[in-house]
Amino acid sequence: MNAAIETLKERGFFAQCTDLEGLSAKMDKGPVTFYVGCDPTGPSLHIGHMVPFFALRHLRNAGHHGIALIGGGTARIGDPSGKTEMRKMITYEQIDSNVEKIKAQLDRFIGFDGTTALSDNNKNWLADLNYIDFLRDIGSCFSVNRMLTFEAYKQRLERGLSFIEFNYQLLQAYDFYMLHQRHGCCLQIGGDDQWGNITAGxxxxxxxLGGTTELNKEHEVFGLTFPLITRSDGKKMGKTEKGAIFLDPSLTSVFEFFQYWRNVADADVRKFFLLFTFLPVAEIDSIVKGDINAAKERLAYEVTKEIHGTEDADKALSGAHAAFSGAGDKSSMPTVELSKSLFEAGMNVCDLYFETKLCATKSDARRLIxxxxxxxxxxNISDVKAVISLADVDSDGEFVVKAGKKKICRVVVE
Structure with missing residues (x-):
């Protein structure tokens, strides 16, 4: 088996392949060009979106060439895969703005050089399609009966599937067709919920174009998927009670991002090391055999470093030490600045928890207390009527507020 495929298997990036032996043989002969896609339905990727892009970097490290396809065209419809209802439509202007933001996020993580890694946007060939010509040329190649056998459509048929969503598989298949012609792309990778769309391509x-005969091997193409990543409790990876763990620090702070990984379940540590870091497997096994809390801290640091960079990872680590062990740099903790006048008059503790965003509502703050x-x-604060005054502010003009064991905020009084 090809070494790059073995790496994907070893680290958990393998569920199905359209022709594993054929793909392995092709990769043994030299670099292949492959792609992974994402639709810019929001202004930021979340950590669940990143699984295929970690796989992209592994394949790139093995000498293959990766394309990150940002779906500025397909986002106008929305992929029904894994969705219980139709996606909310957003404007074309919003989609274009999201494309630029996501492209910048991926560039920081991947490093597009135009050769071993590049980005493309399917708006380039989908936005101006002639629908009648598309149906004659592409739609005629699809069997509705076969499309309805795919899980993404079967699940949605029970709840309602719009005709616009039913077109999505044709468009994604067309993406593969276009990337094959534009860039020589012969492999699509993605989550296992994309199996139907990938095999359609x-x-x-x-x-x-053919590709099934020895005389036409240049058009031979493949699909490979990985398992959908869940936590050991069966819940979707990358979700919290506050929502998704986003890459954009204005949506999920670097400290929150770090703490998400620091607080994963013990049973998930090795799996997440394999998927979300580039440490060698032997080193990972050595780390997880030691102290589990030290392993979680290392996991949090490594993933934060990959997504946000070494400098921000160092700050998050220092902030975590300051918050939970009394060491480190307090300035790296999540911080809110509040006016001194609020505490001169005395501030209700529920109001404080709301202002620091440790609680979404004052009712949540009362329940927490x-x-x-x-x-x-x-x-410990047990009285919902308690008042926080300047007497609670230390000599540095600040104090630390905690909600439970994991949520924390440094309040600077000015």
Whole structure:
């Protein structure tokens, strides 16, 4: 088996392949060009989106060439795969803005050089398609009966599937067809929920260009998927009670990002090391055999470094030490600046938890306090009518507020 494929298997990036032996043989002969796509339905990727892009870097490190396809065209429809209802439509202007933001995020993570890694946008060939010509040329290659056998459509048929979404598989298959012609792309990778869309692309290229005979091997293409990543409790990876863990620090702070990984379940540590870091497997096994808390801290640092860079990872680590062990740099903790006048008059503790965003509502703050989860400067607060005054502010003009064991905020009084 090809070494790059073995790496993907070893690290958990393998579920199915359209022709594993054929792909392995092709990769043994030299670099292949492959692609992974994402639709810019929001202004930021979240960590769940990044699984295929970690795989992209592994394949690139093995000498293959990767394309990150940003779906500025397909986002106008929305992929029904894995969705219980139709995506909310957003304007073309919003989609174009999201494309630029996501392209910048991927560039920081991948480093597009135009040769071993590049980006493309399917708006370039989808936006101005002639629908009648598309149906004659591409739609005629698809069987509705076969499309309805794919899980993405079967699940949605029970709840309702719009005709616009039903077109999505044709467009994604056409993406593969276009990337094959534009860049010589012969492999699409993605999550296992994309299996139907990926195999549709393989079939379309075979129907349009051949690729099944020895004389036409240049048009032979493949699809490879990885398992959908879940936590050990069965829940979707990258989700919290506050929502998705985004790459954009204005949506998920670097400290919150770090803490997400620091607090994963013990059973998930090795799996997440394999998927979301580039440490050698032997080193990972050595780390997870030691102290589990040290392993989680190392996991948090490595993933944060890959997504946000070494400088921000160092700050997050230092902030975590300051927040939970008394060492480190307090300035790296999540910080809110509040006016001194608020504390001269006395500030209700529920208002404080709301202002620091440790609680989404004042009702949430009251419940937190009543359940014993609130503390200020390590002193438990049990009275919802408690008032925080300047007497609670230390000599540095600040104090630390905690909600439970994991959420924390440094308040600077000015």
């Amino acid at each position: 393989v079939d379309l290229i075979r129907r349009k 009543q359940q014993g989860g609130a503390s200020i400067n390590s002193k």
